Amino acid sequence: MDHQKQNIIIDLKDLMIGYRTRGVQNAFTYGPINLSIHSGDLIALIGRNGIGKSSLLRTITRLQNPVGGNILLLGKDDFSYNRAELAKIISFVSTEIVGVQNLQVYEMVSLGRSPYTNWLGKLEHFDHSSIQSAIDMAQIRHLTAKFIYQLSDGERQKVMIARALAQDTPVIIMDEPTAFLDLPSRYEILRLMNELSGQAGKTILFSTHDLDIAMHEADIIWLMLNEGIAEGAPEDLLFRQQFHKLFLNSPLEYDQQSDGFRLKKEIHKTIGLQGPEEYVFYTEKALKRIGFQVNGTNEDMIRVEVVSEGSGIIWILEAGIETRKFKSIYELTYYLKYNCK
Amino acid sequence: MDSMKPIHHDTGIHKSFLIFLLLAVAFFLFALDLITGPVKIPFKQVFVTLFYPGSVDPIWKQVLFDFRIPKALTAMIAGSALAVSGLQMQTIFRNPLAGPDVLGISSGAGLGVALVVLGFDRFFSGGEMLYISGWIQIVAAWTGSAVVLLLVMAVSLRVRDIMTILILGILFGSAVSAVVSILQYFSEQTMLKTYVIWTMGNFGSLTGMQLNVLLISIAAGFAVSVLSLKRMNVLLTGETYARSVGLNLKSSRILIFLSTSILTGSVTAFCGPIGFVGIAIPHLARLLFRSADHKVLFPGCIILGAIMLLISDLISQMPPQDTHLPVNAVTALLGIPIVIWIIVKNQRLVSVS
Numbered sequence: 156m157d158h159q160k161q162n163i164i165i166d167l168k169d170l171m172i173g174y175r176t177r178g179v180q181n182a183f184t185y186g187p188i189n190l191s192i193h194s195g196d197l198i199a200l201i202g203r204n205g206i207g208k209s210s211l212l213r214t215i216t217r218l219q220n221p222v223g224g225n226i227l228l229l230g231k232d233d234f235s236y237n238r239a240e241l242a243k244i245i246s247f248v249s250t251e252i253v254g255v256q257n258l259q260v261y262e263m264v265s266l267g268r269s270p271y272t273n274w275l276g277k278l279e280h281f282d283h284s285s286i287q288s289a290i291d292m293a294q295i296r297h298l299t300a301k302f303i304y305q306l307s308d309g310e311r312q313k314v315m316i317a318r319a320l321a322q323d324t325p326v327i328i329m330d331e332p333t334a335f336l337d338l339p340s341r342y343e344i345l346r347l348m349n350e351l352s353g354q355a356g357k358t359i360l361f362s363t364h365d366l367d368i369a370m371h372e373a374d375i376i377w378l379m380l381n382e383g384i385a386e387g388a389p390e391d392l393l394f395r396q397q398f399h400k401l402f403l404n405s406p407l408e409y410d411q412q413s414d415g416f417r418l419k420k421e422i423h424k425t426i427g428l429q430g431p432e433e434y435v436f437y438t439e440k441a442l443k444r445i446g447f448q449v450n451g452t453n454e455d456m457i458r459v460e461v462v463s464e465g466s467g468i469i470w471i472l473e474a475g476i477e478t479r480k481f482k483s484i485y486e487l488t489y490y491l492k493y494n495c496k
Numbered sequence: 497m498d499s500m501k502p503i504h505h506d507t508g509i510h511k512s513f514l515i516f517l518l519l520a521v522a523f524f525l526f527a528l529d530l531i532t533g534p535v536k537i538p539f540k541q542v543f544v545t546l547f548y549p550g551s552v553d554p555i556w557k558q559v560l561f562d563f564r565i566p567k568a569l570t571a572m573i574a575g576s577a578l579a580v581s582g583l584q585m586q587t588i589f590r591n592p593l594a595g596p597d598v599l600g601i602s603s604g605a606g607l608g609v610a611l612v613v614l615g616f617d618r619f620f621s622g623g624e625m626l627y628i629s630g631w632i633q634i635v636a637a638w639t640g641s642a643v644v645l646l647l648v649m650a651v652s653l654r655v656r657d658i659m660t661i662l663i664l665g666i667l668f669g670s671a672v673s674a675v676v677s678i679l680q681y682f683s684e685q686t687m688l689k690t691y692v693i694w695t696m697g698n699f700g701s702l703t704g705m706q707l708n709v710l711l712i713s714i715a716a717g718f719a720v721s722v723l724s725l726k727r728m729n730v731l732l733t734g735e736t737y738a739r740s741v742g743l744n745l746k747s748s749r750i751l752i753f754l755s756t757s758i759l760t761g762s763v764t765a766f767c768g769p770i771g772f773v774g775i776a777i778p779h780l781a782r783l784l785f786r787s788a789d790h791k792v793l794f795p796g797c798i799i800l801g802a803i804m805l806l807i808s809d810l811i812s813q814m815p816p817q818d819t820h821l822p823v824n825a826v827t828a829l830l831g832i833p834i835v836i837w838i839i840v841k842n843q844r845l846v847s848v849s
Contacts, residue, residue: 242742276726
């Protein structure tokens with residue numbers, strides 16, 4: 156525990172976040188938050204829309220003032236740092252699309268060196284090597300001569316992360332770094348974040364709606380709920396059944412078998428399923444999807460048997476006295492959906 | 497390995513070559529401007545007059561030193577100042593259509609001038625007071641542009657939509673014109689004529705003292721501008737990213753607004769409201785230099801702005817007529833096609849300069 160205490164890089168003390176709107180007293184607040192970030196952590200911040208994830212990240216980055224409490228950065232109150240000093244400790248990546256014409260990728264990444272360059276922003280030899288290693292870490296070397304507007308969303312996001320890497324800060328804060336990205340790009344960004352925290356020792360706090368990704372990649376999850384932030388390894392939170400609170404009044408549930416989050420299904424009927432194991436697996440998946448509880452027995456009113464017949468497979472459905480044969484899972488589920496409910 | 501290769505990104509040589517080329521063009525146009533005018537001075541004699549002023553016709557000497565050189569210089573200074581001011585506004589408002597005239601900044605400066613010319617100038621019409629009067633005129637113009645700039649900024653912090661801000665800029669401009677019309681209604685005829693001629697734009701009417709005042713002011717404006725080059729580069733990525741790399745937004749805005757007000761105000765005070773240079777030239781610079789770096793665009797705008805107003809001045813005194821066309825009309829006819837091109841190019845006007 157002592158070892159952990161020494162490694163605290165950011166400490167939130169009774170932090171109240173939100174907006175003070177003139178006229179309305181504290182139009183929106185959330186807190187108090189008491190949490191610590193340890194050096195090298197990869198933390199995923201999860202919560203429903205509008206609960207204040209962005210506000211929390213922006214408050215820690217000091218793009219927004221806290222409503223109350225304080226933030227200790229490396230043991231000192233973060234307001235004792237000026238903005239230039241702060242920029243050497245925390246860097247920020249958002250989903251904001253920066254559409255500057257005529258700005259090359261290399262120049263964009265080099266803007267991350269701003270806290271270190273002189274009044275004219277002249278890049279020294281050291282700055283160039285910093286930029287190049289950021290470019291290599293983010294694996295965007297092939298993009299350096301391109302203009303920002305020529306990039307895909309995923310490429311642009313990697314460039315913005317490279318910019319944060321060139322800023323050379325121990326802490327990187329990212330607001331929904333995987334939003335708007337397709338699945339492969341999301342995993343690429345997450346792989347990059349994982350490497351940065353594991354190999355480069357960066358401390359990363361990011362918000363996301365990608366529960367599955369967060370569960371598999373993050374060291375720690377901050378689960379932002381109405382009653383406060385639940386903190387722990389993804390498995391800790393599963394163990395403590397914390398996710399149920401997030402999904403209160405929502406159709407999602409955690410499916411232990413597949414280790415992921417699924418839409419809750421209302422079970423309409425039970426169905427019997429038999430056959431060789433390799434065929435049963437996918438058939439069962441399909442039957443569950445359309446709302447059946449699948450039993451391996453023969454006692455149900457409706458039963459499906461999967462058999463191989465000649466060169467193909469057929470699905471035999473027995474419902475009472477009726478017996479039907481289907482050539483594909485789709486045909487089977489289509490029939491069940493409209494005839495057996 | 498791939499990572500061993502150095503990254504080629506520096507195209508500095510091509511950019512400095514372009515700058516020299518443009519400088520040569522500017523110098524050529526400056527020379528052309530010196531030999532053009534109602535009084536015929538042979539090409540060779542212009543240079544003889546410049547370098548051996550004692551040996552030529554005193555009339556030529558007078559025409560060159562008292563009229564043509566100050567006029568050409570004023571045109572260059574005005575073009576440079578307006579172009580840089582437009583560049584700064586497009587960056588800080590993140591708006592490709594921002595410019596001193598579009599957002600009503602020139603009108604603000606015009607109101608300052610109108611107040612001085614139409615309202616108070618009668619107190620300063622004495623010869624000795626001319627120098628002071630020059631400063632009063634220019635300070636009034638600075639104040640006018642700064643007030644409108646602050647108003648536009650205050651609105652743009654609440655309204656993010658580019659079109660709305662442009663419309664508001666036009667409204668501010670109209671409000672200012674309304675005030676000016678009221679002033680005109682109550683002013684004497686001679687003052688009125690001075691004011692109307694001023695609104696047409698002119699580079700040739702500056703006294704030596706006024707040219708001095710203009711030179712000092714523009715030099716100061718450029719100095720402040722140079723101080724904010726790095727800040728403007730950082731601001732390209734938007735305010736959130738700019739602050740996250742350590743930019744102090746407030747002091748940056750103050751610096752950039754200060755130089756924009758000085759540059760626009762000074763030129764407008766003495767040369768009149770000259771439109772479309774501030775909005776068009778920065779885009780021309782971006783197009784030619786293929787860069788968003790203000791360390792490149794700043795000198796680029798200075799030279800291109802000077803070139804555009806030298807061309808405008810040449811067109812405005814084109815033979816056969818002996819009189820000057822209003823410079824304002826010429827810059828509008830040159831600048832508007834470029835502005836239309838900008839609008840057509842980024843049809844969705846949500847993108848950044």
